[in-house]
Amino acid sequence: MLQKAIKLLNDYFGYSSFRNGQEDIIENILNFNDTLAIMPTGGGKSICYQVPALLMDGITIVISPLISLMKDQVDALTSIGIPSTYINSSLTTNELNERISEVKEGAYKILYIAPERLDSNSFRSLLLSINVSMVAVDEAHCISQWGHDFRPSYRSIKNMINEFTAKPKIIALTATATKEVTADICHLLDISETNTFVTGFARENLTFNVIKGENKRDYITKYIKANRGQAGIIYAATRKEVDELYEFLKKNGTKTGKYHAGLTEHERAVQQEQFLFDQVDVMVATNAFGMGINKSNVRYVIHHNLPKNIEAYYQEAGRAGRDGEKSECTILFAGQDIQLQKFLIEQSTLSNEKKKHEYQKLQQMADLCHTEKCIQTYIIEYFGEDAPNTDCGKCMNCMDTRSKIDVTNEALMVFSCVKRMDERFGKTLVAQVLKGSKNKRITQFGFGKLSTYGLMKQKTEKQIVDFIDFLIAEGYLSLTNAQYPVLELSNKAKQVIVEKQQVFKKEQMAIQAIETNDELFDKLKQVRRNLASQLAVPPYIIFSDSSLKDMSSKCPTTSEEFLQVKGVAKTKLERYGEDFIAAICEYLKVGKKDHDIQTATVRKQPAESNNTSSHLTSYQLYQKGSSIKMISEIRGLSEITVQNHIIRAASEGNPIDWSQIISEDEEALIVEKVYELGTEMLKSLKDALPEEINYFQIKAVICKLTLESVNQ
Numbered sequence: 254m255l256q257k258a259i260k261l262l263n264d265y266f267g268y269s270s271f272r273n274g275q276e277d278i279i280e281n282i283l284n285f286n287d288t289l290a291i292m293p294t295g296g297g298k299s300i301c302y303q304v305p306a307l308l309m310d311g312i313t314i315v316i317s318p319l320i321s322l323m324k325d326q327v328d329a330l331t332s333i334g335i336p337s338t339y340i341n342s343s344l345t346t347n348e349l350n351e352r353i354s355e356v357k358e359g360a361y362k363i364l365y366i367a368p369e370r371l372d373s374n375s376f377r378s379l380l381l382s383i384n385v386s387m388v389a390v391d392e393a394h395c396i397s398q399w400g401h402d403f404r405p406s407y408r409s410i411k412n413m414i415n416e417f418t419a420k421p422k423i424i425a426l427t428a429t430a431t432k433e434v435t436a437d438i439c440h441l442l443d444i445s446e447t448n449t450f451v452t453g454f455a456r457e458n459l460t461f462n463v464i465k466g467e468n469k470r471d472y473i474t475k476y477i478k479a480n481r482g483q484a485g486i487i488y489a490a491t492r493k494e495v496d497e498l499y500e501f502l503k504k505n506g507t508k509t510g511k512y513h514a515g516l517t518e519h520e521r522a523v524q525q526e527q528f529l530f531d532q533v534d535v536m537v538a539t540n541a542f543g544m545g546i547n548k549s550n551v552r553y554v555i556h557h558n559l560p561k562n563i564e565a566y567y568q569e570a571g572r573a574g575r576d577g578e579k580s581e582c583t584i585l586f587a588g589q590d591i592q593l594q595k596f597l598i599e600q601s602t603l604s605n606e607k608k609k610h611e612y613q614k615l616q617q618m619a620d621l622c623h624t625e626k627c628i629q630t631y632i633i634e635y636f637g638e639d640a641p642n643t644d645c646g647k648c649m650n651c652m653d654t655r656s657k658i659d660v661t662n663e664a665l666m667v668f669s670c671v672k673r674m675d676e677r678f679g680k681t682l683v684a685q686v687l688k689g690s691k692n693k694r695i696t697q698f699g700f701g702k703l704s705t706y707g708l709m710k711q712k713t714e715k716q717i718v719d720f721i722d723f724l725i726a727e728g729y730l731s732l733t734n735a736q737y738p739v740l741e742l743s744n745k746a747k748q749v750i751v752e753k754q755q756v757f758k759k760e761q762m763a764i765q766a767i768e769t770n771d772e773l774f775d776k777l778k779q780v781r782r783n784l785a786s787q788l789a790v791p792p793y794i795i796f797s798d799s800s801l802k803d804m805s806s807k808c809p810t811t812s813e814e815f816l817q818v819k820g821v822a823k824t825k826l827e828r829y830g831e832d833f834i835a836a837i838c839e840y841l842k843v844g845k846k847d848h849d850i851q852t853a854t855v856r857k858q859p860a861e862s863n864n865t866s867s868h869l870t871s872y873q874l875y876q877k878g879s880s881i882k883m884i885s886e887i888r889g890l891s892e893i894t895v896q897n898h899i900i901r902a903a904s905e906g907n908p909i910d911w912s913q914i915i916s917e918d919e920e921a922l923i924v925e926k927v928y929e930l931g932t933e934m935l936k937s938l939k940d941a942l943p944e945e946i947n948y949f950q951i952k953a954v955i956c957k958l959t960l961e962s963v964n965q
């Protein structure tokens with residue numbers, strides 16, 4: 254059975270072996286045990302149910318709270334030839350009915366649904382009428398009220414499963430679960446502890462950093478500059494902060510998107526799509542962004558503000574490097590952020606018991622920022638797992654070799670000024686006094702007469718504020734809880750004043766690029782982007798960054814070589830091989846030869862595909878009169894794939910009767926919108942057109958227009 258699973262993994266996904274942990278989990282399911290899998294994000298969770306689903310007779314139902322993720326997963330599965338679909342509130346009644354009847358006909362191996370769907374009686378009787386072999390509960394922590402995303406509908410899952418006469422297998426999956434939450438999942442889904450697999454919370458490709466007491470905007474500006482062209486997410490705590498940071502970065506010339514709950518649904522969809530399609534590099538967002546974003550090539554995640562707890566942090570940070578490539582997670586820590594999170598807890602409608610729990614978690618999050626031990630180890634211990642024997646060796650605490658500068662004198666100047674202002678003012682005014690500023694409030698309060706007035710006049714006001722932030726982060730100064738927080742001296746400061754302890758500040762963190770330049774990699778990314786916009790799927794659905802990396806180091810110039818690339822199997826070779834191989838050949842002929850490849854291979858032309866290409870097979874069936882639906886059934890492909898095949902064949906000059914796809918009226922409507930909105934964003938086009946016009950028709954019109962313009 255396991256051998257069969259490995260063969261399927263190779264045939265469909267292009268990997269020759271399972272990753273750490275996957276094999277045990279899959280074997281356990283194939284032995285008919287209900288299973289709980291706790292795997293880090295990016296550890297390949299979905300393979301754990303997708304491969305067994307192919308080995309079972311009936312259909313696998315995947316319950317996921319994330320509507321946008323469903324479409325993504327289905328696109329990805331469809332792109333490798335696994336028949337799958339989703340049913341959720343984003344569908345029209347027609348689409349819904351169509352999919353339900355297809356499910357009844359057994360057209361799919363995998364069906365994604367939202368948990369709320371289980372509350373519908375008619376849907377439950379549909380499930381009972383078909384052969385459900387497995388139920389995969391994704392984001393299983395949503396079942397526990399101690400988890401960070403409790404979803405009451407998850408509680409219906411067990412009841413639903415009990416209604417079946419032949420009980421389907423259960424696999425529950427999550428990336429973040431404390432011991433408490435794990436026990437809850439097992440209890441509520443009736444999974445025994447022996448069937449629980451924890452494959453480790455460590456994310457070996459991620460580097461964790463905490464930056465304290467530095468100016469956040471300066472840091473972000475430098476960081477983005479050092480990592481230009483890489484995709485990154487910046488999380489900020491409030492909508493206002495997102496808006497401001499977004500404007501700031503745009504002014505700096507960074508290709509930036511933004512996302513928060515204050516935007517309309519349409520705006521959010523557009524922003525998200527631009528990020529998924531690599532049209533913007535940086536996404537500035539509140540924590541509303543990311544649930545369900547499966548973009549695998551996010552190279553960095555920066556937390557502009559302190560997250561509310563370590564679970565939320567690790568989940569958000571974990572959106573970096575899902576493709577297994579080296580990526581970075583950075584928290585920009587400032588003392589005020591703790592006040593903000595406390596305020597948010599205080600304002601919430603949680604019970605007192607739950608609030609206490611949240612305060613405690615916030616404290617643990619703040620402790621993470623102050624710890625001097627390995628940050629990855631700290632996180633693993635937080636989740637209750639035995640820490641590994643060795644530290645990660647790359648987080649900022651493991652790597653910190655910066656020299657310390659004695660800043661005791663400057664610190665004493667600040668302490669003395671705070672004291673002389675009776676610990677009644679905020680950091681801006683303290684900084685202005687130290688700078689010797691002549692503004693009205695200073696004259697008004699008579700601060701010009703203080704002995705500390707102008708004591709740091711050689712520094713800029715911003716430098717002084719940054720230094721005060723550093724003293725807050727290190728616990729020398731504290732900010733009160735009030736609406737206008739006031740600076741106070743802590744005991745640690747008093748020790749400096751009275752006991753003559755020294756204050757050290759480390760040199761600024763040097764910012765380095767996460768990746769070095771690779772010209773071929775950039776070219777392959779361009780090929781991927783072009784294909785993605787032709788097929789209207791996000792680029793990473795075509796190939797992950799790690800596949801492109803591998804491609805750029807292996808430089809395959811034949812089909813056989815191309816199959817050796819990580820993540821390439823037959824379907825992907827057929828669909829995309831030609832384009833990438835052509836780009837590699839072109840690069841090798843004209844480019845620098847710093848890639849380690851033998852000249853003999855360089856001269857070789859890409860191998861001709863010996864069988865008819867997949868898209869032409871679909872096209873021929875279509876020309877013989879088969880409907881899209883029939884072809885998709887015959888070939889075990891999704892209808893969208895078949896539609897794309899036909900468009901591709903047409904775009905290559907094969908004759909086609911367009912009137913079968915679009916009426917003249919519809920065509921006129923689409924053409925008008927294409928001229929108005931362009932063809933870059935299919936989704937915007939779709940949204941701007943009447944609901945009954947589908948993507949196939951839009952793509953057909955674009956194809957027709959392109960052909961006409963070429964033939965003119």
Ligand SMILES: [Zn+2]
Pocket residue numbers: 626627628629630644645646647648649650651
């Ligand atoms: Zn470390």
